[in-house]
Amino acid sequence: MKNTLAISAVVFTFGFVMLPVVWGDDDFRWGEMEEYKHRTNNVSEVTNPVYKEECGSCHMAYPPGLLPARSWNKVMLELENHFGDNAELDAETHPPITDYLLNNSADKSDYRRSKKFNRSINLDDVPVRISETPYFKHEHDEIPSRYVIANPKVNSFSQCDVCHAKAEQGSFNEHNVSIPGYGHWDD
């Protein structure tokens, strides 16, 4: 009898008191986490394995939220001459990569920095270089040429991850910037 009572008490406590608390708490935290991610993570993280494999073997897998859909579309239609080189994809990998890029592009993303990229681009423009978008230029205009272009360890603005350690995770936060040969950058 004592045992039955004890078991009932435990079941009651978990079923009617604890579970709603856990669920409620969980719901609340998920909501908060999502919001937090959007606030601090600048653009969405690169997650697509086909994109990572096919495009990320030769260069950094650029987060799709750095260009609008019309730009990605142009890039994907011109792979035969991809910035001077052939980067053709076969019929099996081309469609899923295009879908991934278009669905997560800057104009479809609600990540903070993606929105900034998108807003900066004139609706008539179809930039294919991330480094030529107005927002990118604005964010990098104070960096002296010796830090990047004339820096043999960096060479150009195209390899984000050389200075932005968390670029593929979608974070371009200034605190994570470290320029090879110069260290932390703070403007």
Next chain:
Amino acid sequence: MKNHILITLLLTNIPLSTAQAESTAVKNLLQDYAMQGAATADTEQGRQLWKKTYNKNGERSCASCHTNDLTRNGKHIKTNKDIEPMSPLVNPERLTDRKKVNKWFKRNCKWTLGRECTAQEKSNFLVFIAQSSKF
């Protein structure tokens, strides 16, 4: 009698060690290329092709990105991206996936030579990469 054992050992071990250097994928690929008209694959020819500089897309050779030592990391000369070693001796993932090998032959022959490689060239490259560690 001793000699017999030695010869038997040698005879059984030579094909064995070759088999270890060449994965199933490599064997299948060599068969594919033979079907497409390639004669016996030649490691030395592969080595020469690897070192050769082609001018179609500016001066490029396989070694430009993959270096002359296939057991070491390479670096993409245009994007600076690190490339894992090509040699299966240090990078066991290499040459294990037929589809992947064909994909990269297509991509990189166009990038480096400015055209697709012939079946013979691919055979030669393949045995060179499979067997070589250093120049």
